[in-house]
Amino acid sequence: MELRSTIRTAWWHKATVYQVYPRSFADSNGDGVGDLPGITSKLEYLKALGIELIWLSPIYASPMDDNGYDISDYQAVAPEFGTLADFDELLAQARLRNIGVILDLVVNHTSDEHPWFVQSRASKQSPFRDYYIWRKPADDGGPPNNLTSSFGGSAWTLDETTGEYYLHLFSRRQPDLNWENPNVRGAIYQMMNWWLERGIAGFRMDVIDYIGKQVDQAIVTDGPHLHAYLHEMNRATFGSRDVLTVGETWSATPGSALLYSGRDREELSMIFQFEHVTQQWDEIYGKWRSRPFDLIKLKSVLSKWQYALADDGWNALFWGNHDLPRAVSKYGDVKGYPVESAKMLATVLHLLKGTPFIYQGEEIGMTNAPFTKIEQYRDIETLNMHRLHLEAGLSPEDFIKGANENGRDNARTPMQWTSGANAGFTTGIPWIEVNKNYATINAEAAMSDEHSIWNHYRKLISLRKAYPVIIYGRFQSYLDQHPDVLAYTRTLDTQRLTVLSNFSARTITFDLPHELLATGRCLISNYDPVDALKTTMSLRPYEAFAVLAEVAGRDGTKS
Incomplete structure (x- = not known):
């Protein structure tokens, strides 16, 4: 069938993206932490599934306060993940299999161990002082304003060296960069080009809607210069290259979506929006106490976004990622109909208009982690919120219930490869517990069963490549x-x-x-x-x- 001439096509319209959380995907050296050689060893698995793009959560040098989303060197690989040579080998081997690699771009903030911040906090006269957001204390000596961190508590921390507060909208060890400083933007663009010239296929951009913040007006997302910065980034880095860019935008609405991804905007390829996620959260306790599932509301959100981007822009389609619960546990029925409901969810998502993103393990029906004690969790957000919510009156039992339903560690338990020890993830002690159902839910069993969830995903991916009606x-x-x-x-x-x-x-x-x-x-x-x-x-x-x-x-x- 000939496509109508009004349809503007792109290679990534047909592609299916697979997100890899490196720490939990495959461990090659037995230290209990997944790594780059481990990912390389599983490329044939991804090729067999039909994947054309993989998105790696951060692999950069980091103290790992937030599992790599606190970066201390943008142009170095974290030692627990391997070396730059290991990355180049992954890139080369992926290319041989017609698989592109997308990197996670985390440029709203850095680690407090990044050399920029080390120099920024050393002195008010440092040339790097304005790389971050510093403010004098309030008249009472407290924080400059009442902005709060997404991980709980104030978004300001007092630095005793200079007597001023720095902004961190996440962990206190993740100071926010000052995007109003053109030197910051220039350094980031230079780094992005360094990776693009290395041969990557694009970027997923972490909380990119935060970079235009105006903290003195308490504007955190969708600041007045946000789209000017993205347009500038496009022109300075990836705009002339045929790559995929997708922004994480928790604040996006159907009305703002085209500002990011409209064909004439020269900003991003697409965005992740989270309205279908946040509509299920409690008004007071957020995701730590879920509302009952409501299909009518879910359909309303899915349809709203399909209609909003019907003629311009592009949807990024997903049920889960490294920050969200397992799809089949959230929307399906893991006790009564785990296989049927997982296949149903895949069918519904992959046949919508947009580019589908699969989170590792979703294709075999991996489920939420049945943790019963707070000590089993590793996620900084979960641990911080546990303390704050108990102080606010939520019972320990209710918090664990909420964490079991929506906590980030649900997605971070090791990939279940086999029914062998530690699900075949590692020969050592895993950094976080393996889900106990790996004996029955694992990739080896799924690939050998023609009726498995894995084979259902494989068919959906192949259908997408064969039928223009699924794409356009x-x-x-x-x-x-x-x-x-x-x-x-x-x-x-x-x-x-x-x-x-x-x-x-x-x-x-x-x-x-x-x-x-x-x-x-x-x-x-x-x-x-x-x-x-x-x-x-x-x-x-x-x-x-x-x-x-x-x-x-x-x-x-x-x-």
Whole structure:
């Protein structure tokens, strides 16, 4: 089928991205920590799945206060992950398999051990003083204002050397860079070009909506210069290169999305937005106390973003990442229908318009970690919030329940490769406990089972490459108020793909809108194939399928 000339294509429209959390992916030397040679050893696994891009969470030199998101040297590899030579080997071996490597760009803040900050805090007269955000104490000697850290407590820490406070919107060991300083921006762009010239395929940009902050006006995200900085970055680094850039933007709305990714904006390829995540959080305790799952609200968010970027911009599609709970634990049914619900979630996501991102282990149905004690957690956010929420009155039991549902360590337990010791992740002692269900949930078993979740993902990835309607078809939602069924179509010229899914653990019978009635070909299903879309449909627990049918074209004919 010929694509209409109005569609602007890009190589990454067809690609599926796989996120690797290096610390937990594969350990090659038995020290209990995943590393770059470990990732290289698993490239054939990723190639077999059909992956064309991998995004690495930070691999740079770091004290690891926040597992690498506190960087002390942007152009060095953390010793626990390997060497720069190991990275170059990973890049070369990935290229041989037609796999690109995307790096995590963390430039809202650095580590307090970065040489810039070491010199910045040494003296008010340091040429690096203005690389960070310093303010005098308030009249009472306290913080300059009441900005709070995402990890709890004040966003300001007093540095006794100079008697001033520095800003850190995350850990106190992650001081925020001052993007108003052109020297900071220039140094960052130089570093980005250094990596691009090394051959990477792009960047995922950590909390990039923070870089335009105006702290004296208490503006943290979406500051007045944010898009000017991104436009400048584009022109100074990746704009002339055919690479993928995706920004992490917790504050983004459908109204602002095109400012980042509009085709004529010269900013980013796409953004991650988190409205489908945050709508499930409690108003008082946030993610540490979840609201009941509401499919109608989830459908509303997914549809809103599909419509907002229908004709310009591009969606980044994901259920999970290193900061979020496991998809099947959050949206599926790990006790009753773990395989069916995991396949259903994959079907729903991968057939939407946008580029899908798979988080490591999602493709085999890895689940949340069943930790029972705070001592089992390693995440700085979880440990900080545990203290603060207990002080605020939340019971220890309720906090652990919330952490089990939404804590970041759910995504960070080691990748489950085999049913052997430590799930085949390491021959040593893992840095964080392996999920005990690795004996039954592991990649080795999944790859050998033609009906596995892994093979379902593999088929979805291959379908994406084969059918333009999956990439460029226009989205339309149906049954928006149904509490259990998610339904949508993707239409391109005379082809229409209809996706039906059941988000419940019971059989659901419902009437299909008349305009969807058709007989076609079932491209994928997690039960028996369904070819006919009838007036009355029944979906078994967590059933999902997609039917491709010919429909009337723009001139009223069928092809």
